[in-house]
Amino acid sequence: MGTLDGKVALITGAAGGIGRAMALRFATEGAGVVLVDLDEAGASAVAAEVTALGARALPVRADLTRNAEIRSMADQAVAHFGRIDVLLNNAGVIRVERLLDVTEEHWDFIFSVNTRAVFFVLQAVARQMLDQEPGADGRRGRIINTASIAGRPGGRPLFAPYAASKAAVISITHSAAVALAPSVTVNAICPGxxxxxxxxxxxxxxxxxxxxxxxxxxxxxxxxxxxxxxQRAEDVAGVAAFLAGPDGGYMTGQAVTVDGGLVMS
Ligand SMILES: NC(=O)c1ccc[n+]([C@@H]2O[C@H](COP(=O)([O-])OP(=O)(O)OC[C@H]3O[C@@H](n4cnc5c(N)ncnc54)[C@H](O)[C@@H]3O)[C@@H](O)[C@H]2O)c1
Structure with a gap:
């Protein structure tokens, strides 16, 4: 028996990296997973890995900078699985550039994925969660946003837009945790x-x-x-499984740093 038996998790940015590790960990814990990514072939390949573990998987191709595709992603997940218990709001992008050379296009690209999409994915999935019957823990859903230690104070001169976008993810986490309480918990993970x-x-x-x-x-x-x-992607996936599982149910509005001790607070 896994800690997430019978749950359904929607994972964005699931075609590789941290999203793939989350998919495999959640599948091992007994969850069905919706694997959302721009990279359709990558999401399908991870779906095959999940299926090989004996869990259910639905790959969905979506560009999350487009709100119509966000709505379609949520609709497909619910049509297939009937509900969404966990959102791993994880897709993100970065560019390395000196502060004085950052263009408007660079800024908009980073914010369109890391902040705007994170907000509207959270909003779309939260609407679905609030419509669902509560689970055994009394909650209607768990939301986990992937932020970064770059979103903490400190200054990141070579990726200032990225750092600002991740600070915004932490702020969205706080606002959503209050707005959706007590039905849905909302936390962030800050990897290193x-x-x-x-x-x-x-x-x-x-x-x-x-x-x-x-x-x-x-x-x-x-x-x-x-x-x-x-740090391995699996280190992040394990903390996500904790926040989504039975022992994480009394945490909300937290940004949890998982970085091997690089940043201490
Ligand atoms: N790797 C790190 O060191 C690190 C550290 C801190 C935080 N993070 C964050 O963790 C998350 C995952 O990072 P990763 O290292 O696995 O990155 P990655 O580049 O390996 O994976 C990101 C995934 O997001 C997808 N994606 C990008 N734009 C998209 C869009 N518009 N619509 C749908 N999917 C889109 C990509 O196709 C890719 O599969 C990101 O939010 C990242 O900012 C990563």
Whole structure:
């Protein structure tokens, strides 16, 4: 028996990285998963992995910067599974650029996915959750937004729009936690430096800006992690499973840092 037996989780950005790890962990815990991504082939490949674990999966292709596609995604999930118990609001994008070189297009791209889409996905799924009968825990749903340690105070001169977008995710988490209480819990996870395709991109773009070798920026970033190894997507997925599971039911409005101790507060 898993801790999420019979639950249905909708995961955005599920084609790879942290979203894929969440899908596999939630499937192992007994949940059915809706795998939403721009990358249709990637979402289908993860669906095949989930099915091989004996769990139910529905891959859905959606560009979450378009509200019509957000509504369609939620409708498809409910048509297939009947309800959505957990939202893992996880899709995100980054670009590395010096502050003085950031363009309006760069700013709008980052905010369209990391903040606008996160808000309207949360809104669409929350409407569905509030319409559902409560589960055994008395709640109608759990929402977990993926923010970042970049959204914490500190200053990120090479990805200022990204950092601002993630601070906004923490703020949305707080507002939604109050607005949706007591029916739905809303929390955020702030990962550190996770070994995923996103960090390969950061390493490449940062390296190009500063004339560094491939892998150099990544090695520099992970060297001070107190827990002594790079963060894995599974480290984030485990905390998401806790927040969605029986022991996470009395937490709401929290931004939980999971970063091996890089940032302490
Ligand atoms: N990797 C890290 O070190 C790290 C650290 C902190 C926070 N995060 C956050 O974790 C989340 C997942 O990151 P990751 O490292 O797995 O990244 P990733 O690039 O591996 O995966 C992101 C996924 O989001 C999807 N996506 C992007 N735009 C989309 C859109 N408009 N509609 C639908 N899907 C879209 C992509 O296709 C991709 O599959 C992001 O929100 C990211 O900001 C990552």
């Amino acid at each position: 430096a996770v070994e995923t395709p996103m960090w390969e991109q950061i390493d490449a773009e940062w390296g190009e800006l500063e004339g560094r070798q491939k892998g150099e920026v990544w090695r520099e970033r992970i060297a001070p992690i107190p827990l002594g190894r790079p």
